[in-house]
Amino acid sequence: MKRPSVTILVANLPAEKDRRVIRECLSLEAAGFDVTVIAPRGDKSLTILPGSERTRLRPYPVVVYGSGVLSFALEFFWSFLWITIRLLGEIVRGRAQAVQACNPPDIYFPLALLMRALGRPWVFDHHDLSPEVYVSRGGDPNPLVSRLLVLFEKLTLRTATAVFATNESFKENAVKRGVDASKVTVVRNGPAFAEIAPSPDERAEGPLRVVYLGVFGPQDNVGGAVLAAEELIGLRGRTGWRMILAGDGETAAELRALAGERGLTDVVEFTGWLNGPEVDALLREADVALQPDLPTRMNQLSTMAKTVEYLGRGVPVVAADLVETHATVGEAGLYVPHGTPAEFAQAINTLLDDPAMRDRMRKIGRERFRDFLSWEHQATEYIAVWRRLLRVPADPPRIPAQRRPADAPSRAEAP
Numbered sequence: 001m002k003r004p005s006v007t008i009l010v011a012n013l014p015a016e017k018d019r020r021v022i023r024e025c026l027s028l029e030a031a032g033f034d035v036t037v038i039a040p041r042g043d044k045s046l047t048i049l050p051g052s053e054r055t056r057l058r059p060y061p062v063v064v065y066g067s068g069v070l071s072f073a074l075e076f077f078w079s080f081l082w083i084t085i086r087l088l089g090e091i092v093r094g095r096a097q098a099v100q101a102c103n104p105p106d107i108y109f110p111l112a113l114l115m116r117a118l119g120r121p122w123v124f125d126h127h128d129l130s131p132e133v134y135v136s137r138g139g140d141p142n143p144l145v146s147r148l149l150v151l152f153e154k155l156t157l158r159t160a161t162a163v164f165a166t167n168e169s170f171k172e173n174a175v176k177r178g179v180d181a182s183k184v185t186v187v188r189n190g191p192a193f194a195e196i197a198p199s200p201d202e203r204a205e206g207p208l209r210v211v212y213l214g215v216f217g218p219q220d221n222v223g224g225a226v227l228a229a230e231e232l233i234g235l236r237g238r239t240g241w242r243m244i245l246a247g248d249g250e251t252a253a254e255l256r257a258l259a260g261e262r263g264l265t266d267v268v269e270f271t272g273w274l275n276g277p278e279v280d281a282l283l284r285e286a287d288v289a290l291q292p293d294l295p296t297r298m299n300q301l302s303t304m305a306k307t308v309e310y311l312g313r314g315v316p317v318v319a320a321d322l323v324e325t326h327a328t329v330g331e332a333g334l335y336v337p338h339g340t341p342a343e344f345a346q347a348i349n350t351l352l353d354d355p356a357m358r359d360r361m362r363k364i365g366r367e368r369f370r371d372f373l374s375w376e377h378q379a380t381e382y383i384a385v386w387r388r389l390l391r392v393p394a395d396p397p398r399i400p401a402q403r404r405p406a407d408a409p410s411r412a413e414a415p
Contacts, residue, residue, distance in 0.1 A: 003032055003033060003034045004032070004033050004034070004097055004098075004386075004390045004392050005033065005034040005035070005036070005095045005096065005097045005098070006028055006033055006034070006035050006036075006097070006098050006099070006100060006386065006390075007035075007036045007037075007038065007087065007090050007095065007096040007098070007099050007100070008021060008024065008025065008035065008036070008037045008038070008039075008099075008100045008101075008102065008125075009038050009039075009083050009087065009099065009100065009101045009102060009108065010037060010038070010039035010040070010102045011039070011040065011076075011079040011083065011102070011103075011104065011105060012040075012104055012105075013039065013040065013042075014039055014040050014041065014042025014043070014059070015037040015039040015042070015049055015057055015059070016042050016043060016046060016049060016050050016057075017042060018039070018102075019189075019191075019305065020102075020125075020127070020189055020305070021037065021039075021102065022049065022050075022051065022052075023191075023192065023375050023378075023379070024100075024125075024382060025037065025049055025052055025055045026051065026052055026055075027375075027379040027382055027383055028055075028383070028386065029052055029053055029054065029055060031383045031386070031387070031392075032392070033386065033392075034054065034056075034095065035049075035052075035054075035055040035056070036055070036056045036057075036058055036090055036095055036096070037049060037055060037056070037057055037058065038058045038059075038060065038083055038086040038087060038090070039057070039058075039059055039060075040059065040060060040062045040079070041059035041060060041061055041062060042059070046059075058086045058089070058090070060079075060082035060083065060085070060086055061082070062078070062079075063078070076105045076107055079105070080107055080108065083108065083111070084111060087099065087111060091118075096115075096120065097120060097390060098115075098120055098121040098122070098123065098386070098389060098390055099111070099112075099115050099120070099121070099122050099123065100123045100124075100125050100164075101122065101123070101124055101125065101156075101160075102125045102127055103124070103125075103126060103127055103128055103130060103156065104127070104128050104130045104133065105130060105152070106130050106149070106152040106153045106155070106156040107152060107156075108156065109152070109155040109156050109159040112124075112156070112159035112160060113159055116159070116161065121161040121162065121389040121390065122159065122160055122161050123160060123161060123162045123163070123164065123385070123386075123389070124156055124157060124160035124162075124163045124164070125164045125187075126157075126163060126164060126165050126166065126170050126174065127166065128302075129153075129170070129173065129298055129301060129302065130149050130152070130153055131146055131149040131150045131153060132296070132297050132298030132301070133219060133298055134146060134149055135296070135297070135298070136218075136219040136296050136297075136298045136299070137217075137218045137219050153177060154177045154178060157174050157177045157178070157179045158177070158178050158179060160179075160183070161183075161389060162183050162184075162185065162385055162389060163179060163183055163184045163185070164184075164185055164186075164187045164382065164385070165184050165185070165186050165187070166186070166187065166188055166189055166302075166303055167186060167188060167301075167302070167303040167324050167327070167328075168186060168324075168327070169300075169301035169302075169323060169324050170186075170301065170302075171184045171186055173301065185381050185382075185384075185385050186381070187378045187381055187382045188303060188308070188373060188377075188378050189303060189305040189308055189378075190305070190308035190309070190311075190312065190369070190373045190374060190375055190378065191308065191309055191312050191374065191375060192374055192375035192376055192379075193370075193374055193375075193376060195276065195280065195312075195375075196280060196312050196313060197277075197280050197281075197284065204285050207239075207240050207241050207242045208240060208241040208242075208287045208288075208352050209241070209242055209244055209285055209286045209287050209288075210229075210232075210241065210242070210243045210244070210286070210287065210288045210289075210290060210348055210352075211243075211244050211246065211282060211283065211286040211288070211289050211290065211310075211315070212225050212243070212244070212245045212246065212247070212289070212290045212291075212292065212306075213246045213247060213274075213279065213282070213283065213289070213306045213309060213310070214246075214247045214304070214305070214306040215247055215248075215249045216245075216247055216248055216249030216250065216251045216252045216255060217249045217250055217251060218250070218251060219293075219296075219298070220249070220251075220292070220293065221292040221293055221294050221339070222245060222247075222251065222255055222292060223251070223254075223255060223258060224292040224294070224339065224340075224341050224344065225243065225245060225290050225292045225344070226243075226245075226255055226258050226259050226262070226264065226268060227258075227262075227341035228243075228290070228292070228341040228342075228344035228345045228348065229243045229259075229264050229267055229268050229345075230262050230264055230341070231341050231342050231344070231345030231346075232267075232345040232348060232349060233264075233267065234345075235345060235346070235349045236349055236352070238266060238267055241267070241352060242267055242268075242269060243267060243268045243269070243290075244269045244271060244282065244286075245268065245269065245270050245271070246271040246272075246273075246274050246279070246282055247271075247272075247273065247274075248272055248273050252270070255270070256270055279309065280313070283309060283310065283312075283313040283315055284313050286310075286313070286315045287315075287316075287351070287352065287358060288315065288316055288317075288318060288348050288351045288352060288358070289306075289307075289310035289315040289316065289317050289318070290317075290318050290319075290344065290348065291304055291306065291307050291310075291317055291318070291319035291320075291325065292319075292320075292339065292344060293319070293320060293322065293325075293339070294320060294338075294339045295320050295321070295322055295338065295339060299320070299322050299325075300322050300323045300324065301323065301324060302322075302324055303324045303325070303327075303328050304325065307319070307325060307328055307329060308328065308369070308373050310365070311328070311329065311332055311365040311366070311368055311369045311373060312365075312366075312369045312373070312374065313366075314332075314362035314363065314365045314366040314369075315362070315365065316332060316333065316334065316351055316357075316358050316361035316362060316365065317329050317332060317333040317334070317361075317365070318333065318334050318335075318336070318344060318347045318348050318351065319333055319334075319335060319336070320335065320336055320337070320338065320339035321335035321336065321337060328368075328373065329365070329368075330364065330368055331361065331364050332361045332362075332364040332365035332368060333361070334347045334350065334351060334361075335347075
């Protein structure tokens with residue numbers, strides 16, 4: 001019997017770098033679906049998604065990278081053109097029985113209308129609040145662009161057969177945009193149990209480790225982490241601890257320059273992108289994890305993927321007191337009111353000085369991950385929606401195999 005098939009559209013990352021999409025693909029495979037991913041070209045040698053058995057990659061070339069309004073518009077037009085070409089190819093081949101579109105950007109609603117006219121489900125996987133992301137990137141937001149982004153978000157949500165929201169705030173946003181609540185399913189970000197190696201019985205020797213894992217973008221406030229390291233020197237000196245910033249992005253060069261200018265290269269380490277096993281090893285040895293996101297509207301409503309990665313390894317979290325962060329982390333975190341470098345440094349210092357508090361928060365974080373946040377819980381809801389939309393009978397539940405080759409990349413997404 002022919003397997004049901006789903007085509008997933010991604011515009012902002014190569015498929016092999018999007019951890020959420022990788023988990024979705026593996027879950028669909030484990031449930032008996034065929035999957036094709038259309039995404040920007042990354043590793044030119046790949047035809048199958050790393051770690052999967054049969055998920056096909058249909059990449060498209062990227063020659064335009066946005067940095068301003070006009071260049072972003074050109075980038076989005078280019079991605080829309082190529083995704084349309086690739087999707088039409090999948091329809092002709094008979095493989096696109098249903099489509100999942102991941103944002104940003106929110107521009108694929110014309111394709112949603114086409115698929116629905118063909119009687120095929122179109123599902124929107126809502127990764128980011130695009131209007132809020134635009135405002136959070138700094139500068140003076142153009143009111144016309146902001147209104148246009150809100151309109152695109154509304155059209156994207158309303159033309160979907162179903163919507164995946166990454167948390168309850170995203171679901172509430174979709175309902176406010178005119179989507180029936182019954183069409184929205186919360187599927188959170190986060191690793192699976194199988195992605196996490198067993199924790200060591202004893203802490204590795206060496207300096208205490210403060211870790212940031214994720215994207216280096218204007219909205220991520222990683223500069224606040226660098227400046228928090230400078231404040232932390234004033235509280236506990238330069239020895240016995242290190243801050244490790246793992247990731248990359250458009251502000252990476254600026255952040256390295258900042259650390260050099262402030263004389264922090266002996267206490268702040270930049271690792272660049274880490275693959276899955278390297279991320280796991282880093283977080284299992286971390287003593288404190290930092291989420292430096294500031295209390296903007298976008299951050300209040302977003303669940304940071306990096307934060308669930310922290311909890312999965314039981315790392316106590318220091319963060320600004322944001323609505324969805326508090327809902328995710330609970331008592332496994334220490335919160336500050338405004339997210340200033342001095343506040344972050346004081347909270348980090350408190351945790352580094354209190355092993356008993358860290359142990360208590362570590363246990364709470366692991367329990368929250370085990371009972372609520374891990375991908376195994378999310379995959380159940382995710383697959384149930386696809387079975388309903390494609391009228392696929394339910395099999396006995398089984399957890400997808402999370403096969404991680406050593407070279408599979410890992411990236412923690414802002415919302």
